[in-house]
Amino acid sequence: MHLEKQAKKILSFPRNQAEEVQALQDTIYVIGGKWKLPIINSICNGNKRFRDIQRSIPGITTRMLSRELKEMELNKLITRTVYADIPVSVEYESTDYCKTFGPIILAMIDWGKKHKKKITGKG
């Protein structure tokens, strides 16, 4: 019976499956690593200060946060504004482009919560 299914699959497979796989891989490339999505999430949630962002993301070091923020600024995901206070203060803010990751982040948060319920036994 697996042979029949095999035949069916060949017929039903074509579509623009290839395009979708490519889109998926592109996205993975862009948001790859442990930190980009948590940082985006944090900033989109209103955290603006370096320290606040860091405290909002368990485990991240200043080094990684600094690196990622720099890269995200280059990629127009966030803006960086320096205020000449004493001491100087800096604010990061998300661009509209950054917010397009919202659905992905929400889907992942949702999955994570359900997954935890499954592990814990219940919510």
Next chain:
Amino acid sequence: MHLEKQAKKILSFPRNQAEEVQALQDTIYVIGGKWKLPIINSICNGNKRFRDIQRSIPGITTRMLSRELKEMELNKLITRTVYADIPVSVEYESTDYCKTFGPIILAMIDWGKKHKKKITGKG
């Protein structure tokens, strides 16, 4: 004005923000790397044979596919069935648990397509 916003943020921040960040990080941990989601996507789309799965995912090597499949079988994301054909054939199938990643994958495919349009200039 950034000082006022700072004050507001502190007040509005609490919620179960922490829980959401944790859920997000958990999910990233589970589906981390370049290959897990593309493989899940491929199998959920009906690909069952090792070769078919490999051909459906640009760039993946037999080594990585083999490793990931083994791990995914351990984690009950897929089932592996061996048929004593000549030569022997193997079929991979997704479990219900595996399908819970659907929303994440769809959101990422969607983002990838839109991102390409933005890059290309239009769709």
Next chain:
DNA sequence: CCGTATCCTACGGGATACTG
């Protein structure tokens, strides 16, 4: 066809210390 076995390396990422 369905993988395993080697070999190798780039780099994501941690720890720690230090500056403006």
Next chain:
DNA sequence: CAGTATCCCGTAGGATACGG
């Protein structure tokens, strides 16, 4: 507070070859 600079390391992942 807002980072940068070093040092270091594990491992994800690529290339290639081979076995059942």
